[in-house]
Amino acid sequence: xxxxxxxxxxxxxxxxxDRGVVHHPVIVVGAGPVGLAAAADLALRDVPVVVLDDxxxxxxxxxxxxxxxxxxxxFDRLGCGEPIAHxxxxxxxxxxxxxxELVYQFxxxxxxGHHRPAFVNLxxxxxxxxxxxxxxxxxxxxxxxxxxxxxxxxxAERVLLRIDTPDGDYALTCDWLIVADGARSPVRTMLxxxxxxxxxxDRFLIADIKMKSDFPPERWFWFDPPFHRNQxxxxxxxxxxxxxxxxxxxxxxxxxxxxxxxxxxxxxRAMLGANARxxxxxxxxxxxxxxxxxxxxxxxxxxxxxxxxxxxPFGARGANSGIQDVDNLVWKLRLVMTGxxxxxxLDTYDIERTAAADENIRHSTQATDFITPKSAVxxxxxxxxxxxxxxxxxxRRLVNSGRLSVPAVLAESPLNTPDADRFDGAMVPxxxxxxxxxxGPGSKWFLEYLRSVFTLVSFGAPVPxxxxxxxxxxxxxxxxxxxxxxxxxxxxxSQVLVGDVSGLLATRYDGRPGTxxxxxxxxxxxxxxxxxxxxxxxxxIARATGNS
Amino acid sequence: xxxxxxxxxxxxDDFYDELIALHRGLNEEESALVNAKLILLLANHIGDPAxxxxxxxxxxxxxxxxxx
Numbered sequence: 251x252x253x254x255x256x257x258x259x260x261x262x263x264x265x266x267x268d269r270g271v272v273h274h275p276v277i278v279v280g281a282g283p284v285g286l287a288a289a290a291d292l293a294l295r296d297v298p299v300v301v302l303d304d305x306x307x308x309x310x311x312x313x314x315x316x317x318x319x320x321x322x323x324x325f326d327r328l329g330c331g332e333p334i335a336h337x338x339x340x341x342x343x344x345x346x347x348x349x350x351e352l353v354y355q356f357x358x359x360x361x362x363g364h365h366r367p368a369f370v371n372l373x374x375x376x377x378x379x380x381x382x383x384x385x386x387x388x389x390x391x392x393x394x395x396x397x398x399x400x401x402x403x404x405x406a407e408r409v410l411l412r413i414d415t416p417d418g419d420y421a422l423t424c425d426w427l428i429v430a431d432g433a434r435s436p437v438r439t440m441l442x443x444x445x446x447x448x449x450x451x452d453r454f455l456i457a458d459i460k461m462k463s464d465f466p467p468e469r470w471f472w473f474d475p476p477f478h479r480n481q482x483x484x485x486x487x488x489x490x491x492x493x494x495x496x497x498x499x500x501x502x503x504x505x506x507x508x509x510x511x512x513x514x515x516x517x518x519r520a521m522l523g524a525n526a527r528x529x530x531x532x533x534x535x536x537x538x539x540x541x542x543x544x545x546x547x548x549x550x551x552x553x554x555x556x557x558x559x560x561x562x563p564f565g566a567r568g569a570n571s572g573i574q575d576v577d578n579l580v581w582k583l584r585l586v587m588t589g590x591x592x593x594x595x596l597d598t599y600d601i602e603r604t605a606a607a608d609e610n611i612r613h614s615t616q617a618t619d620f621i622t623p624k625s626a627v628x629x630x631x632x633x634x635x636x637x638x639x640x641x642x643x644x645x646r647r648l649v650n651s652g653r654l655s656v657p658a659v660l661a662e663s664p665l666n667t668p669d670a671d672r673f674d675g676a677m678v679p680x681x682x683x684x685x686x687x688x689x690g691p692g693s694k695w696f697l698e699y700l701r702s703v704f705t706l707v708s709f710g711a712p713v714p715x716x717x718x719x720x721x722x723x724x725x726x727x728x729x730x731x732x733x734x735x736x737x738x739x740x741x742x743x744s745q746v747l748v749g750d751v752s753g754l755l756a757t758r759y760d761g762r763p764g765t766x767x768x769x770x771x772x773x774x775x776x777x778x779x780x781x782x783x784x785x786x787x788x789x790x791i792a793r794a795t796g797n798s
Numbered sequence: 799x800x801x802x803x804x805x806x807x808x809x810x811d812d813f814y815d816e817l818i819a820l821h822r823g824l825n826e827e828e829s830a831l832v833n834a835k836l837i838l839l840l841a842n843h844i845g846d847p848a849x850x851x852x853x854x855x856x857x858x859x860x861x862x863x864x865x866x
Contacts, residue, residue, distance in 0.1 A: 627830075634834035644842040 256307045257379065261396035267420045274300045275587060277411065277424040279399050279437050281305075283314065283374065284555030284572035285430035286381035290328045291580035293388035295702065297587065300422070301391065302413060304398035304431075308378035311532040312458050315371050315486060315494055316469075316566035319359070320657040320682060321573045322366040323697050323773070330384040331366070334377055338370030339487050344469040346651050348636040350476050354646040355468075358654060363754045364685045365695040369566070369654070371467070371488045373458075402427070402440045402551075409550050426583060427551045430572070433539075435557035443548065447541030447611065450562065452622040455497040455508050455535050459518065461528035462491055471651035473621075473636055477520040482621050482651075484564075492531060495521070496563075498621065505535040538562040540611045540618070547600040552579060559607040561614035564621060564652030571610050574657060575603050581702065581771035585795055590726050595796035598665055606658030613653040620650035657682045660774060667768075667777035667790040675760040683773040686755040688733075690748035696755055699748060700773045704728040704791055708782060709756060710735075710763030717784045718745045726791055728768075733761065770794055801852035 266272040276292055278285045281303035292299040317325075317338065325331035345355040358368035385391045400419065401412030409427045413420055429437045438445070470485040472478070481498035488494055497517055499508060507513055514533055522528065542559035546552065555572030579599045585591035623629035638645035660666070660680035667679060677684060686696045693699065706713065706721065706728055713730050721728040722745075730745045733755060750756055759767060768777040768790050777790035792798040807813045820836075821829045841850055 627834075630827075630830045630834045631838070634831055634838055637831065638835055638838060642839070645838060648838070 256310070256375065259306050259308075259382065259393075259395045261306060261416055262394070263415075263417055264392070264394060266422060267415065267417060271410070271421045271423055273408070273423045273425075274298065275424065276300070276426045276428065276583070277302060277409075277422060278428045278430060279303075280429070280431035280555075280557070281378075281382070281393060281395070282309065282430060282432060282555070283377055283381060283569050284576055285428070286378065286385050287324070287328060287573050288428050288430060288554065288576040288580060289385045289391045289393070290330070290381065290388065291576055292584070293385065293390035294328065295580065295584045296390055297580075297584055298390045299392070300424075301385070301393045302397040302399055302411075303393075303395055304436075306395040308375040308382070310375070311456075311534060312373035312375070312488060312492065312494055314374045314377070314566075314569035315488055316570075316655070317370045317372060317377065318566060318570040318655040318657075319364070319366045319368050320655075321570045322370060323682075323685070324573050324577045326365070326698065327577075327700075327702060327773070328384060330380050333380050334372060335366060335370050337376060337380075337489050338372035339467045339489060340367040340370050341467045341469060341487075342368045343466075344471065344651070344654070346639075346649055347470065347472040347475060348639070349474050351640060353473075353636060353639040353649060363687050363752060365697065366685070369469075371486055371494075373488050373492065374569070376489060399431075399437055399440075402437055404441075404549055404551060407550075425550065425587065428579070429551060429553045429557050430555045430576075431557050433556040433560045435553070437551075438543070438553065438557055441548065441551065443543060445541040445543045445558070445560065447539060447560075448615065449539045450537065450618055450622060451501040451624075452618075453499040453501060453503045453505060453508070453535055453537055454563075455499055455503075455514065455517070455533065457495050457497075457514055457518070457533040458488070458531040459493050459495065459528040460491055460531055461493055461522070461526065463493070463522075463526075465493075469654075473632075473651070475521075478517065483521065484651075493528075499535070503535070508535050509533055538618075540615050542604065542607045542611060544604075545600055546575075546603055546607075547596055552583070552596070552599065554579060554603075558603070559611070561610050562618045564617040565610075565614055566652070566655045567610040567614055570655040571606060571658075574606065575599075577772045578603055582795075585726065591795040591797060598663065598796065602658075602660045602663050602665075605660070605662065609658050610655075617650045617652045621652075663776075665770070665776055665794045665796075667786075667793055669778065671778070671780040673760050673778060675758065677759050677767070677775055677778070679775050679777060681775050683769055683775065684758045686750070686758055687752055688748040688755060689751055691746065696748070697773065699731050699746060700769050701729075702771050704771060704794070705731055705769045706787055707731045707733060707759075707767045707769065709733045709750075709759070709761035709765040711782070713745070713766070713782050715745065717782070720784065721787065724788070724791070726795055726797075728787065728791060768794075799846045799849050801849050801856065803856070 276299045278301045289301045342359045398414045400414045403410040408423045467487045472483045484496040486494040546558045554575040635648045718730040732747045764781045776794040
């Protein structure tokens with residue numbers, strides 16, 4: 251008995267199907283979290299977008315469950331962060347056990363003063379429902395279920411798609427195609443492109459169970475637990491009293507047999523106790539891979555999410571990195587489409603996000619090598635680390651049960667203006683914005699003021715009103731956000747005043763009177779100075795948009 | 799820092815004794831685990847990545863790679 255009943259999203263015949271080959275500016279293939287986030291971001295920027303999905307339901311089974319802080323912040327920007335964060339189970343603490351002992355625990359968000367927690371656990375189907383609702387509320391988005399792409403032909407200035415529906419097939423063209431159709435990406439295959447990398451020789455059983463339990467909302471990971479000797483296990487709490495359990499099975503396990511309830515139940519009973527009352531909602535056996543496409547941009551075809559890169563699940567770096575792909579891509583695509591940036595700006599999507607994918611793959615591979623040692627000596631070192639970790643602090647840092655998703659710092663990006671002034675702290679150009687509590691005319695959180703356009707944040711000394719007005723009227727708009735140490739209020743369209751009453755914002759950014767930070771539309775720092783200079787800000791915006 | 803391969807042990811023979819004694823009564827698997835822990839403890843104490851890399855290269859020197 252499932253606690254969630256899948257909403258069926260009805261197929262509707264589109265007028266396009268009766269009108270020859272209709273052209274659209276952007277088409278997104280795939281209505282998973284990544285495709286839906288892309289559609290929401292585009293539609294919010296008034297870019298008309300058609301989303302094609304070959305199914306009529308959200309995902310079956312919980313699948314991606316751990317939504318990272320950065321992803322929630324992006325969802326906030328897209329206008330659906332609150333329902334997702336509210337429904338999900340917030341957690342910051344992870345515990346690692348070796349055999350029957352707690353080896354150590356970590357707090358992923360040790361400091362206060364952030365709107366969102368390190369993670370929220372929520373079944374992928376719920377996240378998709380929230381995203382569908384958000385996308386459906388935006389007039390510029392056109393979501394088409396049971397529309398299966400069966401042909402892709404890149405042409406000189408556009409892409410031609412052939413689409414199969416319950417009413418037969420039809421064709422569309424688009425200027426830009428965003429491909430977010432998952433790890434097995436049919437569109438990637440149709441284009442003869444491949445994701446290259448490594449397949450791991452191990453199998454994992456993944457089960458969702460419904461259970462009333464007092465376990466705290468934390469991530470619990472076991473190496474070699476008494477209830478599952480010589481393998482690992484992982485426990486996560488999700489919404490509606492649903493729990494995710496992962497059992498490492500080893501490469502020789504029979505995937506079909508292990509999926510059967512008579513094999514799963516004894517494993518669960520051993521773990522949860524003979525008296526535990528639970529129901530199995532969903533189970534699957536998986537192997538995993540770390541792979542990526544050599545390039546995410548192929549002319550007018552842009553790959554995002556699992557279609558472009560896949561990682562092992564340890565670390566929650568799959569869906570979270572896919573959402574960051576979209577966050578990176580959409581503002582650039584809009585600037586290119588409106589003629590405000592050259593096409594080569596899209597190459598920086600490839601540069602920045604392949605670097606991020608490599609970072610995710612590196613972390614994921616390292617975690618996998620620790621969890622699934624490939625040789626006897628690798629296993630010996632792993633056990634040595636676990637043996638030392640309880641008493642010796644240094645060894646705890648070597649224990650790797652998955653390095654949990656943190657956003658990539660795009661420090662090497664060509665869009666950054668290198669620092670000319672001295673700064674302390676972590677906010678180097680390329681870093682996604684750190685949150686802090688503020689007072690102001692809108693939200694109580696700093697990130698809510700970085701809204702999808704370039705934003706210049708100025709600490710203390712005000713930016714002259716005429717300069718702020720000029721930046722606001724530039725073709726690529728930049729808003730000024732003035733930070734004061736007292737309570738904030740609105741000044742004008744071009745300038746908003748917020749108060750850093752706690753002083754946390756200034757601390758996190760090393761903000762002194764006169765300090766200015768320039769944020770991109772995706773809330774990444776791209777330049778900073780100790781004093782305001784209009785020409786320098788304009789040059790940094792030109793650089794961050796491929797216009798210099 | 800560079801890897802010091804000149805004699806640095808005040809009582810080399812005694813050290814060697816203690817190292818062998820450390821493994822007395824252990825089977826091969828247990829010994830391997832003790833050695834691994836020892837390497838990790840010493841590596842953390844040394845810390846310097848260049849020294850550790852030089853030591854790893856020196857330790858590996860002469861060993862023929864096995865075909866995968």
